[in-house]
Amino acid sequence: MINLVREVPNLRLTRAFYTEFGLEETSPGRFSTVVGGEQLVLRAGDVPRVVELTIGADSDADLDAIAHRIEGLGIAPARTDAGLAATEPVSGVLVRVVVAARLPKDPPPSAPTSADRTELVHREPIRPLRLGHVAIGCADVEEAKRFFLDGIGMRLSDYVIAGPFMRFETDHHNIVLLPAPMTLLHHTAWKVRDVDEIGYGGTRMIESHPERHAWGLGRHAASANYFWYLKDPAGAFAEYYYSEMDDLADTPYFWDPVPGGEELPVAAWASPATSRPGARRAARRSCSVRTRTSGPRPGRRSRMSTTPTGGGSTTTPARR
Numbered sequence: 001m002i003n004l005v006r007e008v009p010n011l012r013l014t015r016a017f018y019t020e021f022g023l024e025e026t027s028p029g030r031f032s033t034v035v036g037g038e039q040l041v042l043r044a045g046d047v048p049r050v051v052e053l054t055i056g057a058d059s060d061a062d063l064d065a066i067a068h069r070i071e072g073l074g075i076a077p078a079r080t081d082a083g084l085a086a087t088e089p090v091s092g093v094l095v096r097v098v099v100a101a102r103l104p105k106d107p108p109p110s111a112p113t114s115a116d117r118t119e120l121v122h123r124e125p126i127r128p129l130r131l132g133h134v135a136i137g138c139a140d141v142e143e144a145k146r147f148f149l150d151g152i153g154m155r156l157s158d159y160v161i162a163g164p165f166m167r168f169e170t171d172h173h174n175i176v177l178l179p180a181p182m183t184l185l186h187h188t189a190w191k192v193r194d195v196d197e198i199g200y201g202g203t204r205m206i207e208s209h210p211e212r213h214a215w216g217l218g219r220h221a222a223s224a225n226y227f228w229y230l231k232d233p234a235g236a237f238a239e240y241y242y243s244e245m246d247d248l249a250d251t252p253y254f255w256d257p258v259p260g261g262e263e264l265p266v267a268a269w270a271s272p273a274t275s276r277p278g279a280r281r282a283a284r285r286s287c288s289v290r291t292r293t294s295g296p297r298p299g300r301r302s303r304m305s306t307t308p309t310g311g312g313s314t315t316t317p318a319r320r
Contacts, residue, residue, distance in 0.1 A: 001131050001174050002100060003038060003054040006185060007045025008234035014042055017232045021190070022126040022201060033190070035103050036130035040188070048234045050093050050136055050185045053175075055152070055168070056100035057083075066097055070151040086151070090144040091136055091183040095152065103130060107193060126201035128190035132241060133173050135187045137180025144177050158222040165222065172223035172243075187229060187237035195226045198240040202228035216240075218270025227270075 008014045015029060023031035023040060031040040043051070057063055063084050070077045070086050077086035083098035106129050138144050141163045148154045154166040157173050165173035178186055192198055199217060206213045214237055216228030225241040232238050 052094035215273035
């Protein structure tokens with residue numbers, strides 16, 4: 001994942017939120033992370049909207065393969081010297097794919113350098129390392145996932161009854177699709193250096209604004225991510241996350257679904273989530289469903305119309 005572009009009705013407040021969250025505003029409305037560079041663009045709009053996603057590929061040959069697969073879905077991508085672009089037809093989100101260098105490896109977790117426990121008192125602002133994943137709500141999850149799995153070439157990691165968790169390479173997921181009556185941004189997830197930074201960051205964000213707290217501290221089961229979700233002023237959630245499991249994922253196949261795997265809870269443990277009124281009802285449902293590594297339980301009614309498949313291709317965009 002390289003870059004997300006959003007439109008928000010309350011641009012000033014949303015910019016202030018993400019600055020406090022720890023992103024660096026390099027120019028008005030453009031935000032960078034430590035490792036990922038510029039990864040969030042906020043623009044003024046009448047309603048909250050996901051405008052576009054930009055992802056990276058290793059080579060022009062990858063772009064050719066992706067363009068061919070997208071054309072096979074009946075979608076005409078636009079190809080330029082800068083890369084290719086195609087609109088996912090269900091959500092209306094423009095997806096750009098460009099040739100880009102892979103991101104540097106994430107810095108190692110923070111560790112004490114002496115027996116002086118004052119090091120545990122974090123005095124510097126939290127700076128997220130990179131944008132890890134984006135969760136998008138849309139009206140037809142089954143149709144939308146074809147674009148990302150069969151077109152872009154992502155791989156399926158897990159399937160929450162609410163929708164697929166898809167990845168480029170060694171992250172457990174980079175894009176999640178959730179059922180919603182309209183296209184919306186459910187959350188963005190920003191990786192930090194360790195679970196302490198999740199605690200420091202979340203605590204600071206709610207000290208003067210307790211209404212920002214949504215869910216956390218907790219740990220997801222399928223991805224093994226520690227998490228803390230916070231509400232941004234535009235109605236989406238921003239997640240601090242970290243998992244030591246990421247260091248074990250040394251191949252693109254590490255997170256492949258396990259056939260016949262047991263049903264896992266969305267969270268292995270977590271504090272209670274706060275209520276999410278109005279448009280956040282879909283978000284609440286997504287936090288209460290359970291996951292299966294090989295699709296919904298046979299014979300069980302689900303909001304999904306078909307049992308998911310592995311999908312994807314061995315020719316994939318760059319992992320981050």
